[in-house]
Amino acid sequence: MTYPIELTINGEFIKLDIPANWRLIDVLRRDLSMTGTHEGCGEGDCGACTVLVNGQAVSSCLMLAVEANGCEIQTIEGLADGDILHPIQEAFIEVGAIQCGFCTPGMIMTSKALLDKHADPSEEVIRRTLAGNLCRCTGYEKIVSAVKAVSSKLLNQTDSIAE
Amino acid sequence: MSTETEFSTIGKRVTKPDARDKATGRALYATDLVVPRMLYGKILRSKQIHAKIKNIDTSRAQRLPGVICVITAEDTPKIAYGFGKDNLPLKFGKVRSLMDEVAAVAARTPEIAAEALELIEVEYEPLREVTDPFEALKEDAPLIHEQRADNLSMVFDYVHGNIDQGLDESDHLVEGRFDVQFIAHSCLGPCASIAEWQTDGTLLMKTPTQVPFLYQRDMADVLGIAGSQVCVEQPYIGGGFGSKLDLYPYEVIAALLAKKAARPVKIEYDRQEEFLYSPVRSPMVMDVKTGCTKDGQLTVRVADIWSDNGAYNSWGAVTPLVSMQTASALYRVPHVHFYCRIIYTNNPYGGAMRGFGNPELTFAIEQQIEELAEICGMDPLEFRLLNANQPGETNLAGMKITTCGLSDCLNKSAEEVDYKKRMTEVGSDRGVGIASAIHVGGGARIYPSDGCGVIVRINDFGKVSIISGSTEIGQGSDTILTQIVAEELGVPVDWINVVNTDTDVRPWDVGVHASRTTFIAGNAALKAAREVKEKILETAAEILKEKPGKLTIKNGEIISIENPEKKLPLGKAIRSKHFRQGGSVISGEYYYDPPTVHQDKEWRGNISATYGFGAHAVDVEVDRETGKIKVHKVAAAHDVGRVINPVGAEGQVHGGVAMGLGYALTEQIQLDSGRMLNPNFTDYKIPTTMDIPEVVPIFVETNDPEGPFGAKGMGEITMVPTAAAIANAVYNATGVRIKSLPITPEKVLNALKAKEQK
Numbered sequence: 012m013t014y015p016i017e018l019t020i021n022g023e024f025i026k027l028d029i030p031a032n033w034r035l036i037d038v039l040r041r042d043l044s045m046t047g048t049h050e051g052c053g054e055g056d057c058g059a060c061t062v063l064v065n066g067q068a069v070s071s072c073l074m075l076a077v078e079a080n081g082c083e084i085q086t087i088e089g090l091a092d093g094d095i096l097h098p099i100q101e102a103f104i105e106v107g108a109i110q111c112g113f114c115t116p117g118m119i120m121t122s123k124a125l126l127d128k129h130a131d132p133s134e135e136v137i138r139r140t141l142a143g144n145l146c147r148c149t150g151y152e153k154i155v156s157a158v159k160a161v162s163s164k165l166l167n168q169t170d171s172i173a174e
Numbered sequence: 175m176s177t178e179t180e181f182s183t184i185g186k187r188v189t190k191p192d193a194r195d196k197a198t199g200r201a202l203y204a205t206d207l208v209v210p211r212m213l214y215g216k217i218l219r220s221k222q223i224h225a226k227i228k229n230i231d232t233s234r235a236q237r238l239p240g241v242i243c244v245i246t247a248e249d250t251p252k253i254a255y256g257f258g259k260d261n262l263p264l265k266f267g268k269v270r271s272l273m274d275e276v277a278a279v280a281a282r283t284p285e286i287a288a289e290a291l292e293l294i295e296v297e298y299e300p301l302r303e304v305t306d307p308f309e310a311l312k313e314d315a316p317l318i319h320e321q322r323a324d325n326l327s328m329v330f331d332y333v334h335g336n337i338d339q340g341l342d343e344s345d346h347l348v349e350g351r352f353d354v355q356f357i358a359h360s361c362l363g364p365c366a367s368i369a370e371w372q373t374d375g376t377l378l379m380k381t382p383t384q385v386p387f388l389y390q391r392d393m394a395d396v397l398g399i400a401g402s403q404v405c406v407e408q409p410y411i412g413g414g415f416g417s418k419l420d421l422y423p424y425e426v427i428a429a430l431l432a433k434k435a436a437r438p439v440k441i442e443y444d445r446q447e448e449f450l451y452s453p454v455r456s457p458m459v460m461d462v463k464t465g466c467t468k469d470g471q472l473t474v475r476v477a478d479i480w481s482d483n484g485a486y487n488s489w490g491a492v493t494p495l496v497s498m499q500t501a502s503a504l505y506r507v508p509h510v511h512f513y514c515r516i517i518y519t520n521n522p523y524g525g526a527m528r529g530f531g532n533p534e535l536t537f538a539i540e541q542q543i544e545e546l547a548e549i550c551g552m553d554p555l556e557f558r559l560l561n562a563n564q565p566g567e568t569n570l571a572g573m574k575i576t577t578c579g580l581s582d583c584l585n586k587s588a589e590e591v592d593y594k595k596r597m598t599e600v601g602s603d604r605g606v607g608i609a610s611a612i613h614v615g616g617g618a619r620i621y622p623s624d625g626c627g628v629i630v631r632i633n634d635f636g637k638v639s640i641i642s643g644s645t646e647i648g649q650g651s652d653t654i655l656t657q658i659v660a661e662e663l664g665v666p667v668d669w670i671n672v673v674n675t676d677t678d679v680r681p682w683d684v685g686v687h688a689s690r691t692t693f694i695a696g697n698a699a700l701k702a703a704r705e706v707k708e709k710i711l712e713t714a715a716e717i718l719k720e721k722p723g724k725l726t727i728k729n730g731e732i733i734s735i736e737n738p739e740k741k742l743p744l745g746k747a748i749r750s751k752h753f754r755q756g757g758s759v760i761s762g763e764y765y766y767d768p769p770t771v772h773q774d775k776e777w778r779g780n781i782s783a784t785y786g787f788g789a790h791a792v793d794v795e796v797d798r799e800t801g802k803i804k805v806h807k808v809a810a811a812h813d814v815g816r817v818i819n820p821v822g823a824e825g826q827v828h829g830g831v832a833m834g835l836g837y838a839l840t841e842q843i844q845l846d847s848g849r850m851l852n853p854n855f856t857d858y859k860i861p862t863t864m865d866i867p868e869v870v871p872i873f874v875e876t877n878d879p880e881g882p883f884g885a886k887g888m889g890e891i892t893m894v895p896t897a898a899a900i901a902n903a904v905y906n907a908t909g910v911r912i913k914s915l916p917i918t919p920e921k922v923l924n925a926l927k928a929k930e931q932k
Contacts, residue, residue, distance in 0.1 A: 040206075044208075045199075046199070046202065046203075046205075046206035047198070047199015047200065048199070049203070049205070049206075049362075049363070049412075050205070050364075050444075051362045051363070051364070051445065052444075052445035052854065052855055053444055053445055054445065054854055054855070054856070056445075056854060056855035056856050057362060057445075057855055059362055086199070087197075087198065087199035088198070088199045090198070091198055096194075096197065096198070100197040100198060103193070103197050104189050104190070104193040104194060104197050105189060106821075107187075107189070107190070107821035107822070107824070107825055109190060109192075109193045109196050109197060109648075110648035110649065110650070110825055110829065111361070111362065111363065111410075111411060111412050111413045111414075111647060111648030112192065112193070112195075112196030112197075112201055112410065112412075112648060113203060113361075113362040113363035113412035113413060114362045115196050115197055116199050119197065137863075138863040138864055139863075139864065141862075141863045142862045142863050142864045143862075144863075145362060145855060145860060145862065146362065147359075147360050147361060147362050147413050147415070147829075147833070147860060148362075148413060148648050148649075148825075148829045149825055149828055149829050149832075150825075150827075150828030150829045150830075150831055150832030150833075150861075150866055150869060151828070151832065151861075151862075151863045151866050152824075152828040152866065152869060153821075153824070153825060153828065154863075155863065
């Protein structure tokens, strides 16, 4: 049994017929070959599959694709503007927040959802927000530092515009 | 004059060349790969922990539409493989654990493959099981492998020095039993492999192995084909930590299915399979005895160990190879007896994991150091400094300590938590603790060669390719090689590309393990780059009419050392060498095999060209109501020879400490009759952002003469002393000594209660 759904993924309008039991991550990875969204556990524990659904960070392994019908989806593939990386991506690279990189797309998407709403989150808030994204390589320190670095950079930009 | 200021990239915060792919979602892991005509393979595992296989009926599965083939051991060459040649890719005749592979299916979709597994009927005749290593050694224990006389897979046994003399010379002796638990590597990227047979009969494996060249041989042997018929290609690897150090049955099964189906086959684990069917860190029970004189000089150490190997020998079976170095060389001890039994049981089998036997024994030894210091009435830090390894010493195990920054590591980490002052404060629930570590830092000669080959070539635009046998698993080795070659060749790092293709292109390497890549591959890259540089300068000398020795390369330009006005763009020299009759490719190659030896029959020999040292000092708080431990700070000091890249070095420390924290406090595979009860991240607790304290990396640079630019390996040692330091801090805070990992609130509460009742 398939269902027709319509999604906007990274700004692109897409119509699909998908099996009823497919999750959002299946649509991304299997149907659209968007393999930047990783499946680390399939149970909502690890956060590697985090995407933004209408601006909210969501574990795409826990959302049925039919539930995403009509939604606006942002994935890691849509973050950069051509060759120009998003400041969060830049910060992860610069600070050294990436080792094996498997958790990275989920970490970046969760961070984006946070920074879109709070330009200047405290370290406590950053840590709480990222608590659902597991990483086995980095010990998190540089991931948290990267998010802090972006937030201060964004703040400086806002300040200079205000001036 | 210090050379440090002259470096252009060594010691600089160079970003990882793979980071851009990883930050944009472009990096392809094995789980992401799909190839044309590919089928999905799935494996039926044993439902019995220990049983004879009476019959396997695959007929219903074969008939399911979409199923291309089903295989059992009958369809395979039945060649035992693995380190102990005790494992078959598909089990024949009997099963020995719940990890055991019984049958496998290749189908058009993963869903069909899963459905087909349900249709396979296996008839078992249950056998008596044994999951306790002590029970497994009893005479009437059921045999895991019938062809053997007992369940003792191996014994590692040595005496260095004279134990009786050591005991006689001891004024104080402490003894105790320590135990450490089963843990899981918990790589975020689940295992996946694609097997594809080429028309020329070559098997191409796209797989996340840490040892592509050993894998090539092991795979060939188990399939009964030639090593030249196996080509290994590594996609991006979603975490290793030792878990991918062996060839595993799932990979062989993918190859067997692909052969039968004559199509590529992918086998991919979900998280539950990753937990249930990956090798584990084996638990150990350790009876340890340490003695010292009344003024605190160590006299003797005896370690008597039982290791639960599980049902088959993978690399977990040889973890004592490293534990024995901990016994011999963590501080100066004149008389050492090491005895370790590797015991077959029906439990999950052990693999290699970061630290490889070292965090285990360090947990015991470092607690006894504190017990002895207390008996002697000495400050535990002073006690350690008195016994600390020193440069220039060779111990009884034949380990040559060349450079050694242990004392500096101890002092600097202690200072960071105000150890000396806070150690003596009693009555509070806050406490400080410290523990040291030694680990191989200059390779580890386990195989006939401990080498790595590197080819460096430069094209006529000046782009440099490093073709290395080494493997990047996220730890940053490609960045290190890039920096080393950039420094030696005098070119910017962004001119350099590390080529990570397959085993047909890359030169041989033992693999990424034993913290060896910076040291071994780094030395090979350095020397290969040196050859390239010499060739370039030779040609440039002709053009500039200068002696090659008077020229150097800086920032991609050849310049005369004495007359810097005299210069030549790099590309021009290269093209001049290329574009002429009798010209040549500008490349250099080097196979670096360190100046080390195998251990002899008495387990003596300098197996590493240098050793890394470290000390972790921690500040913890214990809640006496709940038994919960909060770690406030970890100061982690490491002698890394030289920091090639601070970002990478700090990353190893942060990651290692986090893994050490999980080992110390929260991680444990819970087994009930060989069945894992917590195969998910909800119940198997690796640290999250909320669990990580302030971690302060401190680097001690001893500039090792054999290391590339003075560097030593450092990946593993970063997790070695953490658990021991925490246990010592818990004692400092509460007066109770927890000798069992993980240090759960329950164990703390029970110990506090027992102490009160005394």
